[in-house]
Amino acid sequence: MEELKGNNKNPFSVPEGYFDSFPQKIQERIASENTEYYWFARLFQVIKPQFALGFMIVAFAVIAITTLNVVLSDKAESVIDSDLYTRIIEVDASEFSEQHFIDVLLNDEKEIEEQKQQETDYYINYLIDENIDYGTLMDEF
Amino acid sequence: MSDYSDKELLDLFKETEKRNYAFNLIVRKYQEKLYWHIRKIVIRHDDTDDVLQNTFIKVWKGLDRFREDSKLYTWLYRIATNESLTFLKQQKTKYLLPIADYENQLKETLESDLYFNGDEIQRNLQKAILDLPEKQRVVFNLKYFEEMKYDDMSEVLNTSVGALKASYHHAVKKIEKYFKED
Numbered sequence: 001m002e003e004l005k006g007n008n009k010n011p012f013s014v015p016e017g018y019f020d021s022f023p024q025k026i027q028e029r030i031a032s033e034n035t036e037y038y039w040f041a042r043l044f045q046v047i048k049p050q051f052a053l054g055f056m057i058v059a060f061a062v063i064a065i066t067t068l069n070v071v072l073s074d075k076a077e078s079v080i081d082s083d084l085y086t087r088i089i090e091v092d093a094s095e096f097s098e099q100h101f102i103d104v105l106l107n108d109e110k111e112i113e114e115q116k117q118q119e120t121d122y123y124i125n126y127l128i129d130e131n132i133d134y135g136t137l138m139d140e141f
Numbered sequence: 142m143s144d145y146s147d148k149e150l151l152d153l154f155k156e157t158e159k160r161n162y163a164f165n166l167i168v169r170k171y172q173e174k175l176y177w178h179i180r181k182i183v184i185r186h187d188d189t190d191d192v193l194q195n196t197f198i199k200v201w202k203g204l205d206r207f208r209e210d211s212k213l214y215t216w217l218y219r220i221a222t223n224e225s226l227t228f229l230k231q232q233k234t235k236y237l238l239p240i241a242d243y244e245n246q247l248k249e250t251l252e253s254d255l256y257f258n259g260d261e262i263q264r265n266l267q268k269a270i271l272d273l274p275e276k277q278r279v280v281f282n283l284k285y286f287e288e289m290k291y292d293d294m295s296e297v298l299n300t301s302v303g304a305l306k307a308s309y310h311h312a313v314k315k316i317e318k319y320f321k322e323d
Contacts, residue, residue, distance in 0.1 A: 008286050011259025011267065012180050018190075019176070023168045026197045027161070033198065 145170075147213035154204055164204070168197055171214065174287075175221045181270070181282045182225040184247045186256050192228050196221045215296040218289075222279055222297060229275060244271045269319035273312055280305055281312040 145153070145166055153163035175196060180189040199220050207216060233243050248268050251257060257264070270278055279298065283289040291302045298305065 007262065008288075009259075009263075010177055010286065011257060011263040012177065012186075012254075013256045013258045014176070014186060015256070019173055022172050022176075022193070023165055026168050026194060026201075027165065029194060029198060030164075030201055 148209075151204075151207070151209065151213060164201060167200070167204075167213075171217050172197075174214075175217060178218060178282065178287065179221050179225050181267075181286065182222075182275075182279065183228055184250055184267075184271075185254070188228065188232075192221070192224050195228075196224045199224065211296050212293070215293050218283075218293075218297040219299075226275055226279075247271055265320070265323060266316070269316045269323075272319060273315060277308050277312045277315075280308045281316075284309050 150163055150167050150170070153159050153166070156163075172193070176189060176193050179192045179196070180186070183189050183192055196217075200217060203220075207213070229243070233239075236243075248271055251264055251267055257267075259267070270281060273281060276298070280294065283294050283297070284291075289297075291305050294300075294305050295302050300308075
């Protein structure tokens with residue numbers, strides 16, 4: 001850091017004549033920006049009435065289309081819903097019978113019985129495998 | 142070079158028919174100072190040229206609204222600093238580069254830059270400065286190279302004098318460390 005003390009000279013340079021031409025460059029850029037702004041402003045002045053009319057038409061069209069879409073989508077949804085519900089009720093009603101209901105209940109009971117039987121077999125097998133006397137077990141508990 | 146004071150230039154600018162003339166004088170008076178300030182932040186000449194142009198366009202657009210409660214030259218420096226930092230941010234986001242990678246690119250630029258006339262020590266100093274956080278880099282440049290007063294720097298960076306002194310102190314320590322390790 002010692003060598004830097006008093007060595008704060010600018011180490012950069014620029015292409016020759018850069019600072020002589022820079023003000024001109026800036027003036028040109030400002031002129032072009034002003035021209036762009038002037039043309040935009042003039043164009044806007046000329047097309048202002050047409051632009052306003054066009055904007056009104058577009059705005060009206062957007063509002064109309066949106067409203068129409070909302071109304072139609074509500075209607076469409078309700079038609080689909082009622083059709084779907086009617087069909088579900090018709091199908092279920094036609095396919096349902098008392099016998100079917102009884103079968104389902106009996107089948108459920110049968111499954112529970114089978115499960116109980118399996119559990120009992122498992123316990124008995126365990127007592128046999130472990131050579132545990134059922135009477136002794138009952139005495140202890 | 143213009144011999145007008147800032148006050149005279151601003152008064153001249155307020156006269157509608159002399160606006161262009163006054164602005165031209167402001168550009169001539171401050172172009173070099175602002176160029177070097179920007180150059181030390183963005184490093185490349187072409188980038189500096191772009192940022193300097195944008196700075197003066199902003200000055201042109203905003204000079205009408207300039208309130209004379211701050212100095213013209215600190216206001217110009219503030220615009221130049223903001224434009225430079227915005228440019229750096231844009232470059233990093235444009236190429237999706239992490240900060241360190243972009244700074245490394247700038248360090249490589251220093252090696253091959255046709256418009257770098259400094260010796261090896263000055264090149265290393267620029268590389269050490271590139272390792273500093275952006276705001277600290279600006280503080281160091283303004284104090285070390287441009288010898289700007291802390292009060293003026295405070296106006297430029299909108300930071301308290303105490304914070305600027307601390308920032309400069311930290312920057313010097315980091316640069317010392319860089320040179321010791323190098």
